[in-house]
Amino acid sequence: MPWLVWTTPWALLGLAAIPALVAIYWLRLRYRPQPVSTLLFWRHIPEMRDAGARWRELQLPLLFFLELLVLLALVAAALGVHALLSDRARPLVVILDDSLSMQAGQPSAREEAEKALRQLLQHHSFSSLRFLLAGTTPQRLGHAFREVSELEGILSAWQCREPTAVLDRAIVAAREWAGADALLLVLTDEPPKDDPGNSLQWWAFGSAQSNLAITHAVRTATAEGDRLVIEVANFSSQPQNASLILRLADTVLQTIPISLQPGETQTLHYTLSPQSELLEVLLPDDALLLDNHVWLMHTKQGPVCTHIEVAHPQLRTALEKALRATSLTVSDRAHPHLLITDRSDRRPNVTTWLVEMIVEREGEALTGPFLLDQQHPLCEGLSLRDVVWGAGRAPIEGIPIISVGSIPVLTETVRGWDRRHLRVRLVPELSTWPRSPDWPIFWANVVHWRRSHLPGPERVNARLGEVLRVRTTPLSASSSQNTEDFVLCRLPTGVEEKFPVRQSEAFIPLRHLGAHEIVLAGQRWPVAVNMLHRSESDLRSRATGRWGHWVTDDVMRQDYRNLSSFFLLAALAVLLLHGWLVYRSQPQHQGIPQRDCWKLDTK
Amino acid sequence: MDKWAATLVRGEQEGYRYQWRVLRRAPAGQSDRHLASAAGSSLEFREHREYQAGDDLRYLDWSASARSERLLVKVFEQELHPHLELILDASRSMDLEGSEKARASLGLAALLAASAIASGFSCRAVQLRESCQPLGCMADRPSEWSFDGFAGRVSGGQALLREGPRWRPRSVRVLLSDLFWPEDPIPILTQLSWQAALVVVAQVVAQADLNPTFRGQVRLVDVETGQQRDLLVNDGVLQRYRDAWTHHQEQWQRACRQVGAAYVQIIAEEFVRDWIPRPLLVQEILQMSRA
Incomplete structure (x- = not known):
């Protein structure tokens, strides 16, 4: 909290009286040049500084300084100066914007904010200091402390690498952490959306700068090669021309000239042969360096090893066909990732997921209604419209994923930490499912799900x-x-x-x-x-400024003492001294006849 | 034409209206003669007078001395060409800002020189600066003088004492100055009046010198020396100034009486109003020309 605050800053206008006072004294004290033919007839007349006039000459500046003091005291009284009571300092929570955009500019908003924070801590007093990093989620930095020397360790953790800073949540968290009496300081690079309110100061150190950024980049492995999708945006009010460089290791693959209108976003598509694991995409340096460089890895993953042990010939054929259609599987009898079997006694090793096909001989041809767990990855894209599912009514183990009415036809059981045991009941002769479009979709879901759980x-x-x-x-x-x-x-x-x-x-x-x-x-x-965070790359709305107040009327009443009366008394005392000096300086009070007071002769 | 040349022309024109009255003392029919004031080389005997220290012993009239039992010397009427030595104080104090002192001094010098020329005088004009410098050739009319302003930075009295020119014996010598010199006037005037037919001391002052009008807190700046003095000027201070001024003036008047010089005071502003040198006319040094 500041040691001193004032309530009526317009009273500073009173300082304009100081130049007027100086002018009066200057006019009064200055010597007007007067050319004369000779000083012969003036030389016996004592000068101002001779014959006792020195005291009078010195007295005038003294009066001036007294009047100056009176003016300053009156201005201070009118300002409503309040001093912080020594035992009333409040805790401060500093909320540090940890988002990427704080690194923009030279010097960066973060550097400016740190500088301002150090100055604040030099000149203000707080009972304790707390720091909160505002990123995607608020994060406390250490504990409360009082010594500014601990600041270095705290600030070193402020790296500004979060994709966004949710300052509202951080403010709420700070209030909960430090209590209602705490003062909050937000250090960021963007202006507040609303009035910060009481006990909160919002300091922004950003600046609206032009920035060309890669806002999106995807590298997808296909049979033809790696497909590349790059999105470049021009976050400025001027058209921009630049060269986009595609680089493999140290070899420049391609230099692509791009031209963007203000605010325009361009999507660029390329197909590259997968020559290297790592591909780099670069733009020229500008306000924010982080969004000018993108690294993209080759995304192709290994296949899912499968093994089918199903005796029913039509069903087996349908399974083989569906797995082959995913083009993500290879057959591996020894160490399959996915074992599809019609045997209930199979106990595969810990890395194998089991799909148990319960091939029933008797059952009913069920046409619906089908109840699907739409949140389950296996149901993605499934509709089962017009499908006839032949199934018996005997209960099966596991949590239902698909049911026909009250009859579960697909269930899941978790074995160990991450191993799944799926059960599918089916009367192939009564079912149209293996011949419907939902059949390959389902098995593709199974393969993808298994694949996503590979190490x-x-x-x-x-x-x-x-x-x-x-x-x-x-x-x-x-x-x-x-x-x-x-x-x-x-x-x-x-x-x-x-x-x-x-x-x-x-x-x-x-x-x-x-x-x-x-x-x-x-x-x-x-x-x-x-980086690839569009909102952080757009610096156009960044600004510098300070909003909010710590010292509200309540805080002023509780924590500060009004010094106006003191300054008024001081002014009065100085005025009395001034009056006494003026009284003493009158000639009749110095024992000198008034008419001759300036005719002192040295002779 | 610069302001000094214009002043010289005007002074010269005004000067032709006057004659030097000392010519009236010459015998009739000898308008180019002037009476000598000292015993010396003779042409025509005039009278006897008592011997004075410095008189040439050759002119002692022994027979007349024997008769009167006093040492008598013969005084002869000497035929001389009248000559004017005009000395103008060209120090900076003569050019006081805001006054007519400079114009009056230079104009009066031109007037006196022109009237002297009109009266049959030869004339030599010199200006007192750090030394005595001629204003022009002997035959020059005042309008032909080369004068480039009042720029002397030392007292004219000091310059006169240090290296005064050899004045022509029996010449009329006119000193034009404000006499604001700190030196004792007696040695100056003694030197100036040595073998002079007539010495005229014309003190040219400005109204501002006589009667300062400023009041209050002022920094007096000596225009000649540049020295400064900070004073609070009020009636008392001005009275003291006037007392000092009167004292100084009386010193010069006393010295003039002592060496037989004529003293006049010219107030610059009054003179340049009609260009009539009234104090010189009152003292019968000049008179209106008959022509």
């Missing part, structure tokens, strides 16, 4: 700020209670970070741009992390 990161091209899920094998999961089981993430800087595995999964927060490497049980997966 490794869930995706190889991610955005900054995301949390990447890395699956481990159930074998690892079995030892997941061991705290030494971890996933290693090698950052672009070469630094390695370890993340613990819980229930066959590890979660890696992505806080650095560039090519990462995930290492798990001897296997390595490259992962590219890019």
Whole structure:
């Protein structure tokens, strides 16, 4: 809180009287040049500084300073100066905008904000300091402290790498954390949407700058090659021309001239042969460097190993056809990821998911209604319209995913941490499902779902700020209670970070741009992390300014003392001294006849 | 034509209206003669007078001395060409800003020179600066003088004492100055009047010198020396100024009486109003020309 505040700043206009006072004294004290033929006849007349006039000459400036003091005291009294009571300092919570756009500009908004914060802490007093990082979610930085020396450690954690800063939530969290008496300070780069209200100051250090950014980039592996989709946006009020560079390692594949109108977004499509794992896309440097460089990894993943043990010939044929249609499977009898069997006694190893086909001999031809768990990944795209499902009425184990009326026809049972056991009941002779379009859709869902649970990161091209899920094998999961089981993430800087595995999964927060490497049980997966946050790249609405007040009327009453009366008394005292000096300076009070007071002769 | 040249022309034109009255003392029919005031080389005996220290012993009249039992010398009427030595104080104090002092001084010099020429005088004009410098050739009319302003930075009295020119004996010598000199006037006037037929001291002053009108807190700046003095000027201070002024003037008048010089005071503003040198006319040094 500031040591001193004033309630009526317009009273500063009273300072305009000081130049007037100076002018009066200058006019009064100045010597008017007067040319004369000779000083011969003036030399016996004492000068101002001679013959006792020195005292009078010195007295005038003294009077001037007294009058100046009176003026200043009156202005201070009119300002309504209030001083902070020594025991009334309040806690301060500083909310730091941790979003990427704080890095824009030179110097950046973050640097400016840090500078302003240091100045604030030099000149203001608070009972304690707390810091809150405002990113996607609010995050406390350390504990409350009073010593400014602890600031260095706190600020080093302020990296501005979040894809967005939800300041509203951070403000709410700060109020909950520090209590109702706390003062809040938001350091950001954008103006507030509404009036910040009481006890909150909102300081923005951004500036509206032109920025050309890559806002979206996708690399997809296809049979023809890698398809590339790049979205470039011009966040400025001027047309922009630039060159987009596609680079493989140190080799420039292509330089693409682009021209964008103000506010325009262009989507560029390219097809490249998959020559390298890592592809880089670059734009020239501008206000925000982070959105000018994109890393894209080759996305092709390994196939799902399947094995079919179904005796029913038509059903087996239909299954083989459906799996082949996904083009994501290979047959592997020894270590299948997915075993489709009609035997209920099969106990596969821990890495194999089991689809048990319950081929019934008797049953009913059910036409509906079909009840689908639409949230389940296996039901994605399924309609089962006009499908006849032949099934018996005997109960089957598992949680129903698809039911016909009250009869479950597809159920799921979770084995271990992550192993699934699906049961499908079917009377092939009564069913039209294997011949309907929903049949290959269902099996494609099964393959994709299984594939998404294979060990490794869930995706190889991610955005900054995301949390990447890395699956481990159930074998690892079995030892997941061991705290030494971890996933290693090698950052672009070469630094390695370890993340613990819980229930066959590890979660890696992505806080650095560039090519990462995930290492798990001897296997390595490259992962590219890019900014690709359109709202952070658009700097046009950024601004600099300060909004809000800490010192409200209530705070003023409780924590400050009004000094106006003190200044008024001081002014009065100085005025009395001034009057006494003027009285003393009158000639009749110095024992000198008034007429001769300036005729003092040295002779 | 610059302002000095215009003043010289005007002074010269005005000067032809006057004659030097000392010529009236010459014997009739000898208009180019002037009476000598000292014993010396003779042409025609005039009278005897008592010997004075410095008189040439050759002119002692021994027989007349024997008869009267006093040392008598013969005084002869000497035929001389009348000559005017005009000395103009060209120090900066003569050019006081806001006054007519400079114009009056230079114009009066031209007037006196022109009237002297009109009266049959030869004339030599000099200006007092750091030294005595001629204003022109002997034969020059005042309008032909080369004068480039009052720029002297030392007292005219000091310049006169230091290196005064050799004045022509029996010449009429006119000093034009404000006499604001700190030096004792006696040595100056003694030197100036040595072998002079007539010495005229014309003090040219401005109204501002006589009667300062400023009041209040002023920084007096000496236009000649640049020295400054901060004063609060009121009636008392002005009275003291006037007292000092009167005292100084009386010193010069006393000195003039002592060496036989004529003293006149010319007020610049009054003179340039009609260009009539009234004090010189009153003292019968000049008279209106008959022509």
